[in-house]
Amino acid sequence: MAAASPHLVLLQNPTKLTSKTSIFTSIPTRNAPHFPPIRSPKPLSITSSTQLQDRSAIALSAQSSDRVFNFAAGPAILPEVVLRKAESELVTWRGSGMSVMEMSHRGKEFRSIIEKAESDLRSLLSISSDYVVLFLQGGATTQFAAIPLNLCESGDDEVDYLVTGSWSDKAVKEAQKFCTPNVIWSGKSEKYTKTPDFDSLEQNSNAKYLHICANETIHGVEFKNYPVPKNKAEILVADMSSNFCSKPVDVSKFGIIYAGAQKNVGPSGVTIVIIRKDLIGKAQGITPVMLDYKIHADNGSLYNTPPCYGIYMCGLVFEDLLNQGGLVEVEKKNIRKAQILYETIDKSGGFYRSPVEKSVRSLMNVPFTLEKSELEEEFIKEASKEKMVQLKGHRSVGGMRASIYNAMPLAGVEKLVAFMKDFQARHG
Amino acid sequence: MAAASPHLVLLQNPTKLTSKTSIFTSIPTRNAPHFPPIRSPKPLSITSSTQLQDRSAIALSAQSSDRVFNFAAGPAILPEVVLRKAESELVTWRGSGMSVMEMSHRGKEFRSIIEKAESDLRSLLSISSDYVVLFLQGGATTQFAAIPLNLCESGDDEVDYLVTGSWSDKAVKEAQKFCTPNVIWSGKSEKYTKTPDFDSLEQNSNAKYLHICANETIHGVEFKNYPVPKNKAEILVADMSSNFCSKPVDVSKFGIIYAGAQKNVGPSGVTIVIIRKDLIGKAQGITPVMLDYKIHADNGSLYNTPPCYGIYMCGLVFEDLLNQGGLVEVEKKNIRKAQILYETIDKSGGFYRSPVEKSVRSLMNVPFTLEKSELEEEFIKEASKEKMVQLKGHRSVGGMRASIYNAMPLAGVEKLVAFMKDFQARHG
Numbered sequence: 001m002a003a004a005s006p007h008l009v010l011l012q013n014p015t016k017l018t019s020k021t022s023i024f025t026s027i028p029t030r031n032a033p034h035f036p037p038i039r040s041p042k043p044l045s046i047t048s049s050t051q052l053q054d055r056s057a058i059a060l061s062a063q064s065s066d067r068v069f070n071f072a073a074g075p076a077i078l079p080e081v082v083l084r085k086a087e088s089e090l091v092t093w094r095g096s097g098m099s100v101m102e103m104s105h106r107g108k109e110f111r112s113i114i115e116k117a118e119s120d121l122r123s124l125l126s127i128s129s130d131y132v133v134l135f136l137q138g139g140a141t142t143q144f145a146a147i148p149l150n151l152c153e154s155g156d157d158e159v160d161y162l163v164t165g166s167w168s169d170k171a172v173k174e175a176q177k178f179c180t181p182n183v184i185w186s187g188k189s190e191k192y193t194k195t196p197d198f199d200s201l202e203q204n205s206n207a208k209y210l211h212i213c214a215n216e217t218i219h220g221v222e223f224k225n226y227p228v229p230k231n232k233a234e235i236l237v238a239d240m241s242s243n244f245c246s247k248p249v250d251v252s253k254f255g256i257i258y259a260g261a262q263k264n265v266g267p268s269g270v271t272i273v274i275i276r277k278d279l280i281g282k283a284q285g286i287t288p289v290m291l292d293y294k295i296h297a298d299n300g301s302l303y304n305t306p307p308c309y310g311i312y313m314c315g316l317v318f319e320d321l322l323n324q325g326g327l328v329e330v331e332k333k334n335i336r337k338a339q340i341l342y343e344t345i346d347k348s349g350g351f352y353r354s355p356v357e358k359s360v361r362s363l364m365n366v367p368f369t370l371e372k373s374e375l376e377e378e379f380i381k382e383a384s385k386e387k388m389v390q391l392k393g394h395r396s397v398g399g400m401r402a403s404i405y406n407a408m409p410l411a412g413v414e415k416l417v418a419f420m421k422d423f424q425a426r427h428g
Numbered sequence: 429m430a431a432a433s434p435h436l437v438l439l440q441n442p443t444k445l446t447s448k449t450s451i452f453t454s455i456p457t458r459n460a461p462h463f464p465p466i467r468s469p470k471p472l473s474i475t476s477s478t479q480l481q482d483r484s485a486i487a488l489s490a491q492s493s494d495r496v497f498n499f500a501a502g503p504a505i506l507p508e509v510v511l512r513k514a515e516s517e518l519v520t521w522r523g524s525g526m527s528v529m530e531m532s533h534r535g536k537e538f539r540s541i542i543e544k545a546e547s548d549l550r551s552l553l554s555i556s557s558d559y560v561v562l563f564l565q566g567g568a569t570t571q572f573a574a575i576p577l578n579l580c581e582s583g584d585d586e587v588d589y590l591v592t593g594s595w596s597d598k599a600v601k602e603a604q605k606f607c608t609p610n611v612i613w614s615g616k617s618e619k620y621t622k623t624p625d626f627d628s629l630e631q632n633s634n635a636k637y638l639h640i641c642a643n644e645t646i647h648g649v650e651f652k653n654y655p656v657p658k659n660k661a662e663i664l665v666a667d668m669s670s671n672f673c674s675k676p677v678d679v680s681k682f683g684i685i686y687a688g689a690q691k692n693v694g695p696s697g698v699t700i701v702i703i704r705k706d707l708i709g710k711a712q713g714i715t716p717v718m719l720d721y722k723i724h725a726d727n728g729s730l731y732n733t734p735p736c737y738g739i740y741m742c743g744l745v746f747e748d749l750l751n752q753g754g755l756v757e758v759e760k761k762n763i764r765k766a767q768i769l770y771e772t773i774d775k776s777g778g779f780y781r782s783p784v785e786k787s788v789r790s791l792m793n794v795p796f797t798l799e800k801s802e803l804e805e806e807f808i809k810e811a812s813k814e815k816m817v818q819l820k821g822h823r824s825v826g827g828m829r830a831s832i833y834n835a836m837p838l839a840g841v842e843k844l845v846a847f848m849k850d851f852q853a854r855h856g
Contacts, residue, residue, distance in 0.1 A: 083518060101741065107818065174717055268737070269735030290569050
């Protein structure tokens with residue numbers, strides 16, 4: 001049995017616990033924005049290791065010594081405090097006599113879990129009642145089909161796509177089966193290092209929607225603001241898989257936001273879809289029932305058995321994010337982490353290089369190359385020895401990639417940049 | 429932190445461990461059938477609580493006192509020894525420095541997990557190399573669409589369905605979108621209490637496949653043998669969601685076997701498909717990429733991010749089943765459990781009633797009613813006080829249902845029948 005994390009603390013004067021109360025011990029969060037609670041009677045708090053000290057000075061001990069700093073692009077690092085909580089209630093969840101993995105999805109225990117997860121997500125992103133939140137399966141790849149199947153009447157309907165990397169490219173290819181997509185801008189000729197100038201985009205007025213990938217996981221290109229859809233329906237659709245809940249987002253600008261959970265908010269196997277209610281209920285006849293938003297919306301994501309344990313884990317992460325102060329605070333930490341990593345690259349005199357245009361560099365996925373590419377293997381090997389793993393870039397682009405999602409402590413990035421400087425000193 | 433199960437023991441002379449070795453401590457299994465290992469160098473063993481004592485005399489202490497006997501139809505009870513193992517390595521998996529939930533699905537750690545899970549499943553069911561094993565998402569409901577999309581060339585293609593309960597009925601309705609299904613037999617008029625006489629079935633010779641639901645979870649009707657498909661292609665397709673791995677099955681009789689994991693082999697969110705290789709690669713043009721078997725077969729279930737943690741849990745369960753002696757031994761236990769429950773019903777003088785024809789009563793799901801239906805609520809309430817939960821029948825049929833999957837200890841069924849007799853004595 002693993003020892004409890006030294007960073008978990010017990011409250012001396014815990015907030016009174018209710019049946020809908022915090023999954024974690026409770027510490028008041030200073031400067032937390034006041035998100036309106038949707039279903040929970042009051043915002044619930046959590047102790048995360050980073051709250052127990054000055055955030056700007058997180059020590060290397062930000063996680064237990066037997067854990068590595070995992071820079072994988074997804075599935076990816078999760079908050080240790082969340083994992084410890086899951087460990088503590090894995091066999092028997094809060095007096096229910098069973099694991100979350102064993103619960104009927106229609107029982108009161110699991111219903112309380114999924115309702116709280118949705119409520120906390122609504123608080124985090126200030127999602128209005130005009131939108132439905134769905135917890136589905138199949139990853140963003142399933143949504144690549146579900147979106148045209150639900151928003152287009154037939155294969156003749158036109159839609160617009162911006163292609164800023166591999167993922168938006170995949171989305172277009174899948175959409176071709178169910179509608180007529182126009183690629184109105186592609187960054188391919190510039191190796192996916194930019195986003196377009198929005199003013200010069202020629203959108204099709206009869207397009208059913210405009211689709212973007214808000215953050216390209218492989219290429220490290222992130223939209224810092226969003227194009228206004230000029231199609232008749234004024235619908236913007238965004239794949240936010242790899243920057244979901246990494247910063248505040250004005251949901252009301254979007255018709256659909258969708259995201260695989262396995263980057264920032266949970267394990268793989270859960271896909272979150274946030275969809276404006278008026279877009280539901282118009283699926284094509286050839287839509288498999290599991291891809292029909294209306295079926296899931298009408299049944300509160302419980303039409304068939306949902307990925308219960310994954311939803312539970314997402315709920316723990318949402319509560320952790322709320323208790324860090326919400327997405328305003330989370331974004332500040334993400335900016336700080338990205339800043340020191342990009343600075344190290346830019347100030348290396350060309351030893352390290354980031355291919356991405358500065359204004360659209362991702363806060364989440366930082367691809368970089370070594371001027372002496374023959375050193376890349378050695379870099380990865382040495383980093384691994386120092387307990388920093390999964391730094392190899394995607395096979396389609398090569399080089400390195402450091403994914404620094406919400407759950408990556410500042411200490412992990414500080415250790416990485418210290419290693420990068422030392423590596424340069426020895427090999428520069 | 430929960431205490432370790434008193435039923436877990438450490439070996440005094442453990443088998444030498446290798447990188448592909450057991451996830452559990454190892455105890456030799458007497459009378460275990462010799463399944464040919466597929467990829468693992470040798471069969472791997474496990475300590476399960478039921479191995480540590482005479483199986484015919486499992487005491488009420490077959491699980492920890494803080495756990496209930498959970499008769500839910502799915503998600504359902506899991507072996508406590510598996511949950512304890514998962515608990516022990518949740519935060520850090522075997523020296524990897526990370527949780528299974530955090531692992532890149534393309535990393536060597538997760539590859540070893542999915543390969544061992546497949547290998548152990550192949551051993552359990554003696555699956556030949558003519559078949560591909562896929563770990564997918566979306567439940568059986570997604571397969572209801574995937575099967576006609578992959579096996580039929582167009583909506584005009586005919587297929588045959590036997591309808592023995594709610595689930596095969598749902599399968600037909602979904603298939604109507606993608607092919608022309610013929611219901612060649614339905615048990616609806618007899619309230620789904622039978623399977624057909626195979627000899628009198630009029631199969632369509634041009635049907636692309638014959639589809640059955642091997643065990644109807646709601647109605648408790650289970651095929652004890654299987655119809656021979658008389659269509660030209662000679663393809664039998666079976667939904668085995670609720671009796672998968674509950675007994676030996678001759679896989680070679682089937683074109684496709686599919687099953688949601690959340691009954692017998694794991695948590696919800698994983699769907700297992702066993703498909704004959706020659707049936708792969710002919711999907712209709714309107715098939716979403718995530719429903720195309722070829723994509724998943726070509727990529728070893730790793731085309732996109734799979735439900736990694738669920739697959740890991742299935743792997744733990746497969747190893748547990750192997751180490752109980754494989755499915756021959758598992759079936760013996762399931763027969764014994766079902767026997768004492770059906771006997772109690774049949775010998776109650778009509779106080780309890782099973783609606784299902786005796787020859788096809790399910791070993792997994794046992795629906796029953798009370799002659800005095802006004803007592804049903806009291807029955808469920810009292811049982812719940814005795815830590816036996818989720819006994820309410822499906823809303824579509826009413827009454828009670830006891831699901832007694834692999835992981836339900838004999839002690840749980842013994843406790844239930846003792847309660848039933850006592851309840852009858854008090855209310856009869």
